[in-house]
Amino acid sequence: MNFSRYLIRRLGYSIFVLIGLSILVFMIARLVPGDPARAALGPRASEEAVEQLRSRLHLDQPIYVQYFYWLKSLFQGDLGESLFTRRPVIEDIKEFLPATLELAIFAGILMAFFGILFGVISARYSNTWVDNLIRVFAYLGIATPAFVVAIILLLIFGMYFEVFPTIGRLSAWIDAPPKITGLLTIDSLLTGNFAAFFDALKHLLLPAISLSLGGLFQEARITRSSMIENSKKDYTYSMRAYGVPERVVISKYLFKPSIIPTISILGLDFASLMGNAFLVELLFNWPGLSRYGINVMLRKDVEAIVAVIMVLGVVFTVVNIIVDIIVAYLDPRIRLVEKGE
Amino acid sequence: MNGVLEETLTTIDDKRDDHRTRAGRWWYQFSKNPLSVVGLAIVIFVVCSAIFAPWIAPYPEHAGPYVNYGEANQSPSTNHLFGTDVFGRDILSRVFFAFRSALLMGIVVLAIVVPIGVTLGLIAGYFKNTWIDTVVMRITDIFLSVPPLILALAITSVLEPNLTNAMIAVSVMWWPWYTRLVYGMATSIRNEYFVQSAELLGASKFHILFREILPNCLSTILTKMTLDMGWVILIGASLSFVGLGEQPPKPSLGTMVSDGARYLPEYWWMAVFPGLAIMLIVLGFNLLGDGIGDLFSMEES
Numbered sequence: 001m002n003f004s005r006y007l008i009r010r011l012g013y014s015i016f017v018l019i020g021l022s023i024l025v026f027m028i029a030r031l032v033p034g035d036p037a038r039a040a041l042g043p044r045a046s047e048e049a050v051e052q053l054r055s056r057l058h059l060d061q062p063i064y065v066q067y068f069y070w071l072k073s074l075f076q077g078d079l080g081e082s083l084f085t086r087r088p089v090i091e092d093i094k095e096f097l098p099a100t101l102e103l104a105i106f107a108g109i110l111m112a113f114f115g116i117l118f119g120v121i122s123a124r125y126s127n128t129w130v131d132n133l134i135r136v137f138a139y140l141g142i143a144t145p146a147f148v149v150a151i152i153l154l155l156i157f158g159m160y161f162e163v164f165p166t167i168g169r170l171s172a173w174i175d176a177p178p179k180i181t182g183l184l185t186i187d188s189l190l191t192g193n194f195a196a197f198f199d200a201l202k203h204l205l206l207p208a209i210s211l212s213l214g215g216l217f218q219e220a221r222i223t224r225s226s227m228i229e230n231s232k233k234d235y236t237y238s239m240r241a242y243g244v245p246e247r248v249v250i251s252k253y254l255f256k257p258s259i260i261p262t263i264s265i266l267g268l269d270f271a272s273l274m275g276n277a278f279l280v281e282l283l284f285n286w287p288g289l290s291r292y293g294i295n296v297m298l299r300k301d302v303e304a305i306v307a308v309i310m311v312l313g314v315v316f317t318v319v320n321i322i323v324d325i326i327v328a329y330l331d332p333r334i335r336l337v338e339k340g341e
Numbered sequence: 342m343n344g345v346l347e348e349t350l351t352t353i354d355d356k357r358d359d360h361r362t363r364a365g366r367w368w369y370q371f372s373k374n375p376l377s378v379v380g381l382a383i384v385i386f387v388v389c390s391a392i393f394a395p396w397i398a399p400y401p402e403h404a405g406p407y408v409n410y411g412e413a414n415q416s417p418s419t420n421h422l423f424g425t426d427v428f429g430r431d432i433l434s435r436v437f438f439a440f441r442s443a444l445l446m447g448i449v450v451l452a453i454v455v456p457i458g459v460t461l462g463l464i465a466g467y468f469k470n471t472w473i474d475t476v477v478m479r480i481t482d483i484f485l486s487v488p489p490l491i492l493a494l495a496i497t498s499v500l501e502p503n504l505t506n507a508m509i510a511v512s513v514m515w516w517p518w519y520t521r522l523v524y525g526m527a528t529s530i531r532n533e534y535f536v537q538s539a540e541l542l543g544a545s546k547f548h549i550l551f552r553e554i555l556p557n558c559l560s561t562i563l564t565k566m567t568l569d570m571g572w573v574i575l576i577g578a579s580l581s582f583v584g585l586g587e588q589p590p591k592p593s594l595g596t597m598v599s600d601g602a603r604y605l606p607e608y609w610w611m612a613v614f615p616g617l618a619i620m621l622i623v624l625g626f627n628l629l630g631d632g633i634g635d636l637f638s639m640e641e642s
Contacts, residue, residue, distance in 0.1 A: 018486070021486050028492070028499060033500070139624065140624070145575050145579065147582055147598065151612050155605060272488065272490070275491050278579075279582055293491075294583050300498060309487060
């Protein structure tokens with residue numbers, strides 16, 4: 001089967017794109033007006049000290065030489081030092097990435113599951129009040145920015161009814177589970193700490209809903225239209241003519257081909273989800289990589305900015321590979337055809 | 342009986358077609374979907390309030406560095422429909438003025454991005470399977486390999502944070518979408534007979550790209566532009582939300598939301614109304630874009 005060949009080509013291509021991204025990000029980082037060495041040491045540092053740091057960071061060499069030095073240290077697991085936290089950037093990332101991953105994965109699952117569910121319901125009961133209700137919500141949900149959803153949810157469920165916590169990942173009175181994966185929900189389940197599990201889940205819910213809502217309704221719309229389109233095809237007519245119950249027609253024959261377009265745009269929706277995480281993490285005081293990213297951006301901490309973008313680029317690439325594998329699994333045309341025009 | 346009725350209806354339809362101009366027919370198709378009309382109404386409302394902000398805003402002077410602590414933190418009332426902020430400025434007036442920079446952002450970004458993205462897409466699509474195609478499309482892929490908002494944030498932050506740099510940053514991230522869109526269309530259109538006959542007649546590459554292929558992509562590009570007005574404005578609001586867009590005291594929707602978020606839940610109106618204003622803009626352009634898209638697909642079929 002060609003599947004493994006498809007996979008190898010897909011992986012090779014991702015590596016090419018990531019190298020391209022690293023060049024792009026590196027060039028953006030050099031856009032900073034002024035001298036990074038001077039900026040790091042402050043205006044009162046001696047010219048000698050600045051000169052020393054400059055040659056230590058290879059800033060006195062041509063840009064492509066700088067790039068290769070940077071690439072070399074990248075492969076050694078050295079992402080440089082945050083000039084403001086005075087810590088190796090890799091330490092910062094290890095600390096903050098799991099929180100963002102947990103939030104993004106949870107939001108992604110909500111997005112895919114409820115998006116497809118609402119889409120199927122909407123298509124099954126098309127042009128009834130259920131369908132119309134979902135479609136109205138879809139228009140509003142797609143148009144409302146994640147940070148506005150976050151503020152409304154915070155106000156209603158966090159502050160007015162006080163049913164959900166509004167900041168952080170875990171309540172102060174709950175013992176944090178030992179760090180295994182860094183994802184609190186998984187760690188607490190692994191150690192059998194159910195109090196921590198439910199508390200972590202409660203903290204996840206509001207930010208995850210804020211992040212997932214836009215994509216969720218996008219998925220619902222696409223699922224609905226592709227299901228309705230497929231249900232007008234001859235093979236569904238003949239199934240119905242044979243007297244196969246509608247429930248079986250949907251679950252057995254309509255569902256699989258209809259969610260292929262939905263899954264294909266999951267990658268895109270995940271991109272906007274990750275972008276919006278930068279704003280939503282701020283609002284919920286979520287100690288994740290995106291909040292860290294905003295902080296280093298506002299301080300022009302170049303090494304840290306470059307590292308954050310590269311890490312998120314890798315995450316996004318992995319997500320896209322997973323999406324492509326699922327689509328290829330669902331759609332034999334992609335798996336079997338070598339190269340289509 | 343039925344036949345007669347149908348015939349009568351067709352003659353009525355024909356007559357209607359005869360009497361109406363093309364624009365009239367378009368409007369007839371467009372207005373069949375009430376949602377499209379709602380979208381158009383929202384967009385007209387937003388554009389008009391931006392243009393006429395100094396005349397329709399109840400307190401136009403509040404759009405700048407105005408301070409009146411006596412009126413600060415007032416909840417929505419007939420005097421101040423959206424309430425006032427911590428400096429005592431009328432939020433409704435500031436929202437009207439904020440529409441200006443929001444729309445400006447959308448227009449400028451699209452004016453930069455569309456020509457560049459479309460031209461590259463046309464060239465890459467026409468020269469498919471040559472080195473030009475490879476170079477252009479691989480660079481496009483690199484730009485699309487990271488969520489646009491994240492790179493836009495990074496670019497604005499390393500430059501000086503202000504509206505101009507926010508526009509530059511968003512433009513840098515946005516052109517690849519048009520390149521990819523047009524590329525897909527150009528690769529199929531270039532095999533059509535009319536393109537081939539233009540080639541046989543010795544038409545210049547410029548003529549083939551912009552006079553033969555481009556007109557067939559215009560409806561899709563226009564639809565995407567309408568939708569993108571909303572998305573670009575949203576990304577601009579996201580940038581100003583973290584302080585990387587239009588700088589105070591000039592009003593911008595994102596800044597108003599993030600400033601207001603600090604005073605939740607007591608002064609909820611400070612964040613909620615500007616937030617809903619962003620939603621309204623995006624919704625308006627979304628509905629209008631869908632309507633225009635439907636219109637074009639009906640024209641074609």
